[in-house]
Amino acid sequence: MTEIEWWEYDDAAEMADAVAGDVQFIIESAIDARGAAVIALPGGKTPLPIYEKLAKAKLDWKRVTIVPTDDRLVPMGDDLSNVTGIAKVFLPKGARVLPLTSEKAADYRAAGRAADARLQDVHWPLDLCLLGMGTDGHTASIFPGPDLDEALQGPKERRALGVMPDPLPPEAPVARVTLSHSAIASSRALMIAISGAKKREVLERAISEGAGSTLPIGRVLSEVELPVDVHWSES
């Protein structure tokens, strides 16, 4: 089990300041070290204040590549599209935003292979993977269902794959493309940002259950070697 450090905040704004500051530092360090940074950012609502704050940072944005940790198989511009939300904030800054998917593909596994092929051209490993978590314990789009083992234990060189959550999550009942466990675990830095008492309870349970957890995030974290920062805001 990896080392996990909890950072607690009273509200979303306070968490946004702290996490945006950490992400900025990671991006600056990567640019100093090799002239570019590649980071993965989650979808969902929790990170939006973090993105607004981060976008205000004075960074050499044209050296920054952002990929979503996961996306829903919906057309670009759809309310459910993670990359659309990320692009809205960071494209105007000059960052390169690389979609995992940008259409309503009929074959989710083929969409996953296409995303993986696209990511093979990106500098690797990620400098940062920021993860969110659902109250059902999914992270990125690693969900219970027929693709769970493949997402957790597929070939190490596979960076992304298609998944069909079972059951489908009511807030976005569609197939997905997600970073693989090995893409997440090989990242140089790993952070989780969540809010609310319910998610805290779920994450604590997942961490204590470890590799035997029924919650995807428990299994993801049980096989991560680098220390993980969990940022949690009460509201």
Ligand SMILES: O=C(O)[C@H](O)[C@@H](O)[C@H](O)[C@H](O)COP(=O)(O)O
């Ligand atoms: O597309 C997705 O499903 C996300 O990337 C996902 O992993 C997200 O982080 C959680 O669902 C939490 O979402 P909220 O922040 O909206 O609760």
